[in-house]
Amino acid sequence: MLPNNPIHSILSGDYPRSKALSVALVIVLVSLAFAPFLFPGSQPLNVAAKICVFVILVASYDLLLGYTGIVSFAHTMFYGIGGYGVAIAMYNFNAGWGALGLGVLAALVLAMLLALLIGLFSLRVRAIFFAMITLAVASAFAILASQLNEITGGEDGRSYRIPEMLRPAFRLFDEPVLGVMINGRILTYYLIFFAALILFLLALRVVNSPFGRVLQAIRENDFRAEALGYRVVVYRSIANCLSAGMATLAGVLMALWLRYTGPDTTLSFAIMIDILLMVVIGGMGTLYGAVLGATIFILAQNYLQVLMGQFSGMLEAAGIPLLPGLFHADRWLLWLGILFVLSVYFFPVGIVGKLRQMKS
Amino acid sequence: MPATPALETRDLTIRFGGHVAVNAVSCAFHPGTLTAIVGPNGAGKTTYFNLISGQLKATAGSVLLRGHDVSGLTASARTKRGMGRAFQLTNLFPNLTVMENVRLAVQSRAGAGLQLLQLWSHRRDLIEKADSLLESVKLLEKRNAMAGALPHGDQRKLEVALLLALEPDVFMFDEPTAGMSVDEVPTVLDLIHGIKARGDKTVLLVEHKMDVVRSLADRIIVLHNGTLVADGEPATVIASPVVQEAYLGISPEAAGQTMGEAAR
Numbered sequence: 001m002l003p004n005n006p007i008h009s010i011l012s013g014d015y016p017r018s019k020a021l022s023v024a025l026v027i028v029l030v031s032l033a034f035a036p037f038l039f040p041g042s043q044p045l046n047v048a049a050k051i052c053v054f055v056i057l058v059a060s061y062d063l064l065l066g067y068t069g070i071v072s073f074a075h076t077m078f079y080g081i082g083g084y085g086v087a088i089a090m091y092n093f094n095a096g097w098g099a100l101g102l103g104v105l106a107a108l109v110l111a112m113l114l115a116l117l118i119g120l121f122s123l124r125v126r127a128i129f130f131a132m133i134t135l136a137v138a139s140a141f142a143i144l145a146s147q148l149n150e151i152t153g154g155e156d157g158r159s160y161r162i163p164e165m166l167r168p169a170f171r172l173f174d175e176p177v178l179g180v181m182i183n184g185r186i187l188t189y190y191l192i193f194f195a196a197l198i199l200f201l202l203a204l205r206v207v208n209s210p211f212g213r214v215l216q217a218i219r220e221n222d223f224r225a226e227a228l229g230y231r232v233v234v235y236r237s238i239a240n241c242l243s244a245g246m247a248t249l250a251g252v253l254m255a256l257w258l259r260y261t262g263p264d265t266t267l268s269f270a271i272m273i274d275i276l277l278m279v280v281i282g283g284m285g286t287l288y289g290a291v292l293g294a295t296i297f298i299l300a301q302n303y304l305q306v307l308m309g310q311f312s313g314m315l316e317a318a319g320i321p322l323l324p325g326l327f328h329a330d331r332w333l334l335w336l337g338i339l340f341v342l343s344v345y346f347f348p349v350g351i352v353g354k355l356r357q358m359k360s
Numbered sequence: 361m362p363a364t365p366a367l368e369t370r371d372l373t374i375r376f377g378g379h380v381a382v383n384a385v386s387c388a389f390h391p392g393t394l395t396a397i398v399g400p401n402g403a404g405k406t407t408y409f410n411l412i413s414g415q416l417k418a419t420a421g422s423v424l425l426r427g428h429d430v431s432g433l434t435a436s437a438r439t440k441r442g443m444g445r446a447f448q449l450t451n452l453f454p455n456l457t458v459m460e461n462v463r464l465a466v467q468s469r470a471g472a473g474l475q476l477l478q479l480w481s482h483r484r485d486l487i488e489k490a491d492s493l494l495e496s497v498k499l500l501e502k503r504n505a506m507a508g509a510l511p512h513g514d515q516r517k518l519e520v521a522l523l524l525a526l527e528p529d530v531f532m533f534d535e536p537t538a539g540m541s542v543d544e545v546p547t548v549l550d551l552i553h554g555i556k557a558r559g560d561k562t563v564l565l566v567e568h569k570m571d572v573v574r575s576l577a578d579r580i581i582v583l584h585n586g587t588l589v590a591d592g593e594p595a596t597v598i599a600s601p602v603v604q605e606a607y608l609g610i611s612p613e614a615a616g617q618t619m620g621e622a623a624r
Contacts, residue, residue: 013481210467210483211476213456217464220453227413227447228526229439229468238474 010201012208016288018355025288028295032193036186037178046257047302049189051295052196053254058278059203059290060246065276066285067207068239069219071127073272074118074134077141078244080266081111082251084145084152087261090160091153097163104252108245115244119237142267157262166191166256192253199246204287206242215239216285281343283350292351300339305332364427366391366562367443367530371421372411381407383586384421389530394556394563396577396594404586405566406448409532412564413445414438425530439468444528448535448566450515454508458499458518461507463490465525490525497521498547513540520548524555530562531555537572545572552576570598 016022028051031038035048057079064070085107086100093099114137122133145152152158164170170184180186206212214235217225226232255261274297282293309329316324327335347354365388372385382404389395397405410416412423414435422431430438439445453461466489467473481487494500497517502510507518520536533552537545553576555561567573573580573594580597582590590597597603 009479012479205479206476208480209476209478210472210480210486211474213460213464213467213480214473216456217453220455221451223415224447224451224453225464226434226436227415227439227445227451228465228522229436230473231434231436235473238476242476 012201012205014204014208014287016352018352018358020358021288021292021352021355024355025291028291035193036189037180040180042185043302045185045189047298049192049257050254050302051298052192053250053257054275054278054294054298055291056196056199056253057247057250058275058282058294059200059287060243060250061275062279062282062284062287062290063203063207063215063239063243063246065279066283066287066289067212067219068215068236069127069222070123070236070240071131072134072240072243073131073269074138074141075243075247075275076267076269076272077138078111078115078247079251079254079271080141080145080261080263081107081114082248082253083255083261083266084251085110085248086162086252086255087153087158087160088151090162091158095161095163100163104249107248107252111244111248112241115241116237119240120233123233123236123240138267138272142263145267146263153262155263157260157265159260162188162256162259188256192257195249195253199249200287200291203246207287211235211238219285277340281340281347281350283347283352283354286350286352289350289352296351300336304336304339305329308332308335365389365424366426367412367564368424368427369408369412369421370424372408372418372423373420374407374411374416375419381586382411382418382583385583385586385588386421387581387588387591389562389564391529391562392556392559393578394552394565394576395579395581396573397564397566397581397583398568398573399583403583405583406534407586408583409445409534409564409566413443413532439526439528442529443532444523444526444530445532446519446523446534446536448538450512450519452507452515452518452522454506456507457504458494458507458510459487459490459503461518462493462521462525463487465522466490466493469526493521493525496524496551513544516540517544517548520551524551529560530564532564534566535568536565537567537569549576574598 016025032048032052036045039045039048057075061075064072085103089099089103089106093102118134118137122130146155148154161167165184166188167184170187172182172187207215214225214230217230218232218235222232251266254265258265278293278297279290280293281297282289282291306329308327308331312324312327312329315327343351349357368388370386372382373380374382385408397408399405407416411418414430414433414437418431422429424430425438425441425443430441433441453464456464463486466486470486472483472486491500491503494503497520499514499517499521502514507515510518516536516539520533523531523533536548536552540548549572552563552565556563556576565576577594579592580590580594581588582597582603589602590600
């Protein structure tokens with residue numbers, strides 16, 4: 001396509017480069033954009049909101065892992081800082097937009113400052129040491145958050161009110177639109193959706209900028225990037241800060257959706273593992289992989305159990321022995337695990353990588 | 361000759377444990393001259409290069425660029441100040457295209473690396489520059505191939521293109537033609553000759569092929585066990601007993617192929 005085409009600018013010239021991938025991305029985009037109308041009910045909307053947040057969280061992690069070649073385990077820490085920024089501001093001040101803005105700003109400043117410090121002190125060392133340092137800092141932060149009862153609510157976390165417009169009781173119109181009452185919940189969803197869309201396109205722009213190519217060069221050969229005159233530690237630190245900022249905003253969005261922030265929903269190591277899996281399943285260093293990885297993973301997490309229950313019931317009704325037990329709904333985690341092993345085995349370059357290979 | 365050399369090393373030394381890889385090498389290099397650095401394998405030529413361009417930190421001594429001490433600077437800072445280096449072992453960005461490789465070097469020179477929100481593909485000037493450099497090393501038709509997938513000779517040419525893209529004042533070539541096929545060598549040698557002919561650039565060349573050295577070099581310095589053992593006009597240096605002995609003493613085979621042949 002021509003460089004002056006608006007789609008070219010929006011996608012930063014980084015096309016899906018595969019028909020199947022384009023179709024999949026359009027399906028995800030349309031489904032998320034019209035989620036409240038296509039899939040009514042609170043559970044589907046919950047899943048859709050979670051997908052939006054995780055697309056951002058995973059994309060920001062891909063910026064580090066896939067594009068710059070940095071392995072960090074501190075990503076949930078930044079996600080948590082965003083969550084706690086909202087929680088602390090909303091809990092301690094009146095639940096208005098001003099307090100929210102203050103909380104977001106404070107969280108962003110803290111996260112980026114912390115990312116910069118970790119980066120400057122430890123991005124000079126070998127990758128494995130950096131990974132260890134981030135692990136240590138993230139663990140320390142998680143302990144701190146659960147110990148500082150007065151501020152964070154400790155293990156129980158904090159529930160809080162959010163600005164009135166975003167509360168479930170708020171009605172934008174008196175009449176339903178397309179059969180759906182536009183309440184504060186749906187407004188919150190669209191806030192999350194558009195924030196996620198803009199952040200994703202911004203990330204796509206950054207990885208396709210002159211700066212983004214330097215990040216890839218550093219991933220490929222940091223020694224040579226330095227010899228070409230690029231200060232590797234500076235570039236890595238900026239990437240680290242950008243990624244941390246994006247993860248913080250993902251945490252902010254999640255905190256608005258849940259109206260609760262606690263250690264388990266933001267800082268747990270299980271979320272870190274989920275992020276890693278989503279990046280790998282989607283395809284490292286592609287960003288579009290973050291969209292597919294997060295979507296598939298979260299759908300599986302939420303619906304595999306139900307699907308298996310139905311499947312098992314069908315098998316039982318058909319009178320097949322043994323299999324109903326194997327596909328019993330309680331075994332869903334086993335099958336989730338098997339699905340991931342298979343996906344990594346068959347798509348070592350991720351789904352996006354595989355789709356692009358199939359094309360050529 | 362101008363008063364301040366483009367590049368100078370003073371008592372440049374590096375020790376690895378008890379082993380002195382480069383031993384108090386003092387030498388000045390002036391614009392418009394091409395200096396060949398020769399010596400048997402393990403003489404410390406590449407290590408000397410690494411000390412100059414900043415990949416290694418010297419144990420003692422200093423490196424001066426246009427009279428300014430750059431010993432404390434990182435490799436990237438030295439590159440920014442006009443030092444350019446091509447590597448002996450091919451050292452590229454394998455999963456980026458040929459064009460992206462060169463463009464990264466062009467972009468470094470243009471100081472455009474920190475543009476975060478501009479599109480990479482919108483900087484036509486940088487792309488055209490990169491294309492013209494690819495043309496000069498005869499790689500233009502392979503611009504969209506992955507660098508890692510190129511044949512060895514092409515990777516060597518790409519390595520040279522990266523160095524040219526930096527437009528340094530001091531060019532450092534580390535065996536630029538090693539492993540190239542016979543018909544590819546002239547392309548690279550012509551480029552090096554062209555740089556030298558401009559008169560304002562300083563060229564350092566580590567090279568084993570004596571015919572290359574004789575056709576290009578204005579001056580030869582000889583390293584042996586990390587020490588500078590000879591320095592002067594090509595003909596004089598090649599014929600000197602110390603060179604003959606250095607080569608014959610260390611590696612009779614290499615001496616037979618390179619120095620011995622050249623001295624005949």
